[in-house]
Each structure stands twice: as structure tokens, then as C-alpha cells.
Amino acid sequence: MQRTIRVPIADVYVPAKRRKTLDDGRVEQLAEEILEAGMNTPIMVRAGKDQWVLVEGLHRLEAQRALGESEIEAFHVQPRQH
Template sequence: MLKKTSFPIAKIHVPVKRIKTLDQEKVLEIAESILENGQTTPIRVRKDGERFILIEGFHRLEALRSLGEESIVGYLVGARLH
């Protein structure tokens, strides 16, 4: 079972192909929701040396970043073996 953990936003790397999918309007909506209700859905990251690679939750990450937050709640998952 995955355990919720707090991750420093500055140490989360977003893959380039994910950055291209950024929808600023969606980030704004999520930021407003976070202000009202807090972060309700954790992101998912995997460890890569000293940093973390974002797997899921790009818009949540950007919403919290836009609000000036320094950490985000998420799950640390293992890399999938193919």
C-alpha cells in the first residue's frame, strides 16, 4: 500500500513531453480548489537520484507552485520494469 509523503516541489522534475501539455486555465481552477479545500488528490513520483520524476499530477503540481507552496503531498512509486 502506498503511503502519502510530502515532497519538496523544487526537487520534482517534470519530463519535457509533459510540460507541453500544460493548460493554464486548468492550473487556475485547481489552484482555486486547493485554496478552498486543500490538496485532496496526491501526485505520484518516482525517485531518480537526488530528485523525483513526476508520473502523475502535473496540473496539481503547477497549481501549488503558483500558490507559492514549497511542498506537495504525493506517493512515491517504484519504476515499472518492462
């Protein structure tokens, strides 16, 4: 079982390709769900150079940011080997 870590939202880099998939309506909906029930699934990040790189969970990340949170729970994953 993977353990979660808390990472500063400001230190999470979102690759441009991922950012293009952002749906503001989904962020708003998730923010409401998080307020009611909390965040159920951590985002996934990998270590980058002086920052965390988002692997999965853009809408959850942006919902937490919209709620004014400074940290988010995340699974630390290893980069894919080619």
C-alpha cells in the first residue's frame, strides 16, 4: 500500500499538456464535493528538479487551490522507465 505525503500546492508543476485538459466546471464541482466530504483520492506526483511534477489529479489540485489550501495529499510515484 502506498503512503501519502503532503506537498505544498505552490510546488506542484503542471505540464502544459495536462493544463490544456482543465475544465473549470469540474474544478468547481470537485471543490464543493471536497467541502462536503473531504478529498478521497490523493493526487499523484513525481519528484522533479526543485518541485513536484503532477502525474494525475489536475482537477483535484485546482479544486484544493480554489479552496485556499496550501498543501495537498499526494502519492509519490516513480517516473516511467522508457
